[in-house]
Structure formats: structure tokens, C-alpha cells
Amino acid sequence: MKNEKIFTGFIILFFLLIFAKSLFAAPDYVLPYPDVMPGSKFYNIKLIWEKLSKYWYFGDFGGFKYNLKMSDKYIIEAKTLFEYKQYLLGLESLKKSDKFFKEIPGYLEQEKNENKDISQNIRMLRGASLKHIEVLEKLKKDSPEFFLWQPENSSQTELYLNNAFMDSINIRKGSL
Amino acid sequence: MKSFLFIAYIIFLFLFLIFSYLFIDPNLAFLNNLYTGFAYNNRIYASFLYIVFILVFFIFYGIFYKLIQIKKTPIKDISLSIVASLAILIFSYPVFLSYDIFNYITTAKVLFFYHENPYIVMPIEFLGDPNLSFTHAANKIALYGPVWILLTGIPYIITFYSFIFTLFSFKLFISLFYILSIFLIFRITKNLFSVFLFSLNPLVVVEILVGGHNDIVMMAFVLLAFNYAINKKIIISVLFFVLSVLIKYATIFLLPVFVYLVYASIKRKKVNWGKIFYWSWVLMFSVFLFSFLREEIYPWYAVWFLVFTCLIPNRRIFLYISLAFSFGLLFRYVPFMISGTHAGLTPIIKSVVTFIPPSLVLAYFLVKKLWGKLYYQ
Numbered sequence: 001m002k003n004e005k006i007f008t009g010f011i012i013l014f015f016l017l018i019f020a021k022s023l024f025a026a027p028d029y030v031l032p033y034p035d036v037m038p039g040s041k042f043y044n045i046k047l048i049w050e051k052l053s054k055y056w057y058f059g060d061f062g063g064f065k066y067n068l069k070m071s072d073k074y075i076i077e078a079k080t081l082f083e084y085k086q087y088l089l090g091l092e093s094l095k096k097s098d099k100f101f102k103e104i105p106g107y108l109e110q111e112k113n114e115n116k117d118i119s120q121n122i123r124m125l126r127g128a129s130l131k132h133i134e135v136l137e138k139l140k141k142d143s144p145e146f147f148l149w150q151p152e153n154s155s156q157t158e159l160y161l162n163n164a165f166m167d168s169i170n171i172r173k174g175s176l
Numbered sequence: 177m178k179s180f181l182f183i184a185y186i187i188f189l190f191l192f193l194i195f196s197y198l199f200i201d202p203n204l205a206f207l208n209n210l211y212t213g214f215a216y217n218n219r220i221y222a223s224f225l226y227i228v229f230i231l232v233f234f235i236f237y238g239i240f241y242k243l244i245q246i247k248k249t250p251i252k253d254i255s256l257s258i259v260a261s262l263a264i265l266i267f268s269y270p271v272f273l274s275y276d277i278f279n280y281i282t283t284a285k286v287l288f289f290y291h292e293n294p295y296i297v298m299p300i301e302f303l304g305d306p307n308l309s310f311t312h313a314a315n316k317i318a319l320y321g322p323v324w325i326l327l328t329g330i331p332y333i334i335t336f337y338s339f340i341f342t343l344f345s346f347k348l349f350i351s352l353f354y355i356l357s358i359f360l361i362f363r364i365t366k367n368l369f370s371v372f373l374f375s376l377n378p379l380v381v382v383e384i385l386v387g388g389h390n391d392i393v394m395m396a397f398v399l400l401a402f403n404y405a406i407n408k409k410i411i412i413s414v415l416f417f418v419l420s421v422l423i424k425y426a427t428i429f430l431l432p433v434f435v436y437l438v439y440a441s442i443k444r445k446k447v448n449w450g451k452i453f454y455w456s457w458v459l460m461f462s463v464f465l466f467s468f469l470r471e472e473i474y475p476w477y478a479v480w481f482l483v484f485t486c487l488i489p490n491r492r493i494f495l496y497i498s499l500a501f502s503f504g505l506l507f508r509y510v511p512f513m514i515s516g517t518h519a520g521l522t523p524i525i526k527s528v529v530t531f532i533p534p535s536l537v538l539a540y541f542l543v544k545k546l547w548g549k550l551y552y553q
Contacts, residue, residue: 056295058291058293059290059291059292059293060292061290062292062296116290116302117303117304
């Protein structure tokens with residue numbers, strides 16, 4: 001009898017764990033490889049290309065994909081720059097990623113207004129948000145809270161890295 | 177042409193039209209009333225009937241061929257046969273051999289109904305769309321060139337998004353390019369035999385007038401390009417060549433020919449059109465043969481070189497190889513029709529039926545050549 005209870009409890013726990021895992025686990029969202037980085041002579045060409053490609057991604061689904069793709073690209077750019085301790089450039093890239101990410105819900109809303117089924121895109125956005133948060137949490141852990149950027153020939157800049165990471169995380173949490 | 181032959185051909189076309197409706201897709205709710213399930217429940221009978229139909233198609237073609245050769249068929253009779261094929265088969269069910277026309281329509285819907293870029297957004301992303309239940313390449317972004325996708329706006333929009341009207345307006349639209357191609361072949365060759373060879377070729381009739389494949393649109397544009405090049409309007413010619421490439425890309429392999437034409441135009445050199453069409457045939461035939469590297473050799477790809485076969489009908493070996501391929505390729509459908517699977521023996525049998533007729537033709541020419549050499553020795 002006691003064994004039966006233990007066995008039943010074990011089965012319930014097993015299913016609860018599986019359920020909880022599927023509920024909270026980040027879907028397998030894959031971020032891209034780093035692209036051309038700031039400082040490269042091709043970086044400006046990349047920026048022009050990105051601006052032009054916005055017109056290629058017309059439509060609500062297109063806009064959703066474009067902004068998500070850009071947000072992914074820039075968060076990876078930021079991650080790479082932070083890893084090389086290029087905090088000023090890294091912060092700029094992070095802000096760009098945030099800017100594109102903030103555009104996404106607007107496109108979802110438009111899709112919804114046009115009676116398009118947005119469940120797939122919501123799932124994708126949730127996966128992206130979780131992945132972005134994962135990257136940001138790691139960056140927050142590995143970077144200093146505050147950094148004073150001191151270039152050779154210009155004025156210094158105060159970088160509140162911790163605050164920036166928290167802002168970025170909150171933007172992503174908003175779409176979960 | 178004997179009138180009873182013409183009447184027999186018309187009756188045959190009507191029977192083929194009815195036969196096509198035995199293959200209605202069970203998921204095509206728009207034609208639910210006409211669905212019988214015959215072809216899916218009686219695969220052997222359906223395949224047998226298909227083989228008989230194709231054989232009869234070629235018998236008619238052979239009879240017409242002979243009658244034209246002995247000059248017993250005036251232009252009026254050929255025109256009437258073309259008009260009859262067009263007028264009857266335009267109402268045939270297009271998807272009994274391939275699902276491409278559904279793919280054209282669904283891609284057009286992504287752009288013209290949902291206002292999304294079909295090169296970025298796949299049809300499958302529009303969950304709940306009724307077309308998804310019968311479109312086979314819904315999980316792919318647009319497969320064709322931008323010119324084709326823009327052109328599909330014409331048959332798509334004019335039908336006010338009604339699926340059945342759209343389906344047949346696509347067929348009508350593609351048939352217009354069939355007519356244009358025939359007109360251009362006649363304009364270029366001034367030869368009625370060339371017109372007949374192309375327009376009533378069973379493969380062309382089945383794949384274009386029934387299946388509604390856009391390969392004819394690509395080839396019509398390339399014929400326009402050649403037509404303008406012949407008339408020494410090289411800029412318009414190049415423009416039409418580019419448009420052709422941007423329909424289905426395959427004609428990009430004619431680039432060396434067009435580079436030469438531009439060069440000849442600049443240098444004011446005389447162009448040997450026989451050689452131009454010869455090399456065009458060789459290039460398009462090579463692309464056709466190597467198309468298995470991309471996916472597989474689809475029967476409608478034969479239209480790529482058949483157009484040029486008709487421009488140089490005196491090249492006997494090209495003509496017979498083209499006709500043999502036309503014959504063999506239409507039997508590629510049979511293994512799947514019987515088995516209902518693309519796996520197992522199906523791909524091997526498909527290759528065998530495709531290549532046996534042209535191999536026999538080649539063997540015939542080889543033996544004839546050897547025999548000729550021995551005889552004259």
C-alpha cells in the first residue's frame with residue numbers, strides 16, 4: 001500500500017515536472033552569428049543594406065520578421081562588443097536592438113487587426129525574448145555595473161551598464 | 177484534314193477533359209461536388225486509362241504529322257485543332273498531374289491578398305487559410321522569379337478572390353502565352369510545320385493547356401526576345417530576355433547566346449539564326465538534362481527545348497530526340513499514379529520510362545550511321 005502511494009506520488013511528480021518544463025523552458029530559439037562589426041570598413045555598407053532591406057520586408061509579417069531579425073543581429077553585436085570590453089559601442093548596439101524589439105508588438109497588433117493568425121509569431125517572439133534575456137543576464141553578470149569610458153581626444157562618458165541591461169531585460173519581459 | 181479525324185480529336189479532347197476530373201484532390205473543398213475519388217480508389221484503372229489517353233494523343237499527333245508531311249492539311253485545319261485543344265482543355269482540371277498551379281495561386285495570394293512579400297513569408301504562416309489544405313509547397317517561400325509573381329496579379333485580382341474563377345483565370349492567362357508562343361514560332365520560322373510540331377505536341381498540350389505550367393510564359397518571353405533580335409531591335413530583345421529570366425530563371429543559360437547577339441549587333445555582323453537556335457537548343461536541353469541536380473526532371477521542363485526544336489525542325493536528330501522525350505516524360509506520372517508513393521521503385525521506373533524512348537532514337541541513328549558507312553564501303 002505504502003509502495004503504491006510512493007509510486008503514484010512519483011508518477012504525479014514526473015508529469016508535473018514535464019508540464020512545468022514545457023511551460024517555463026525557453027523554446028529552441030537560435031540567434032545568428034555576429035555580422036560585420038563596428039570599425040570594419042564594410043560596416044557602413046551593412047547599415048545602408050539594412051535600411052534598404054526594410055523595404056523588402058513589407059507587410060505586417062514582413063515588418064515583424066525584419067524587426068526581430070534586426071533586434072537579434074544587434075543583440076549579438078552588443079554581446080560580442082561587451083565580450084571585447086568595447087562598452088560604448090556595445091551599449092549603442094544594445095540600444096539599437098531595443099529600438100527594433102520595441103517595434104515588434106506594433107506589427108503583431110496590426111496582424112491581429114487584420115484577422116491573421118498570430119499564434120505562431122507570438123510563440124516566436126516569446127522564444128526570442130527568453131533567449132535575449134538569457135544573453136542579457138549573462139552580460140549583466142560578466143560586465144561592471146558602471147564604466148567610465150575615457151577616449152584619448154574627447155570627453156569621457158559615464159556608462160551605467162547595469163541600468164542599461166535592466167532596461168533591455170524589462171523591454172523583453174514586456175512581451176512574455 | 178479529314179473531318180472525321182477532326183471530330184474524333186474533339187471527342188477525344190472532351191473525354192480527356194472528363195478524365196482529368198477523376199483526379200480532384202479530396203482536400204479541395206471548392207470542387208467537392210465533383211469529387212469521386214475514382215483515381216485514388218482505382219489506381220490501376222486510372223493509370224491504365226491515362227496510358228491509353230497518352231497513347232491516343234500521340235497517335236493523333238502522328239497522323240497529323242503524316243498528313244502535314246504529305247501536305248494534306250491546310251492552315252485552317254491546324255488552326256482549328258489548336259483552337260479546339262485550347263477551348264476544351266482550358267476547362268480541364270489542372271492538378272491531376274502536378275500541383276504547381278495551386279502553388280502559383282497561393283503565392284499570388286500571399287502578395288495580393290495578404291500584402292506580404294512571398295520571398296520572406298511562406299503560405300503556411302497564414303494558419304487557417306483554406307488554400308493550405310491542398311497547396312503542396314506551402315512550406316516554401318516563392319520559388320519563381322519576381323516578374324512571374326507580379327504577372328500573377330493579373331489573373332488573381334480580376335477574379336475578385338473567388339478560388340474557382342482564379343483557378344481557371346490562371347489557366348486562361350497561361351494559355352494566352354501558349355497562343356503568343358505559337359504566333360512567335362510562326363513569325364520566326366514562317367513555317368506551318370513548326371507551328372504544328374509545337375502547338376499540338378501532346379506534352380505541350382498536357383503540360384500547358386491542362387497543367388498550366390508557367391514555363392510557357394518564360395519561353396514566350398524568350399521567343400519575343402529572339403523575335404526582336406531578328407528585327408534588329410537588340411535593346412528590346414535584351415529586355416525581354418531579362419524578363420524571361422526573371423520568370424523562372426532557367427533561360428539564364430541562354431546568356432551566352434544573347435551576349436553573342438549583342439556583340440553581333442554592335443559589330444554589325446550577320447547572324448546565322450539556324451546556328452543561334454541550334455545552340456539555344458543545346459543549352460536548354462543541357463539544363464533540362466541536368467535539372468535532376470536541383471530536384472528531378474519534371475515533364476514540363478521539356479518545353480524549354482521543344483520551343484527550339486520547332487525553330488529548327490530540319491535538325492532531324494534533335495526533332496526525334498525531342499519527340500521521344502515528349503513521349504517518355506508523360507509516362508513519368510504512371511509509377512506514382514499506380515503506387516501512390518514517390519519512394520521505393522517509383523524513381524527508378526520514372527527514369528527508365530523517361531530515357532528509354534530517346535535512347536532508342538539515339539540507337540536508331542547510330543545504327544543507321546554505321547549501316548550507311550558499311551554500305552558505302
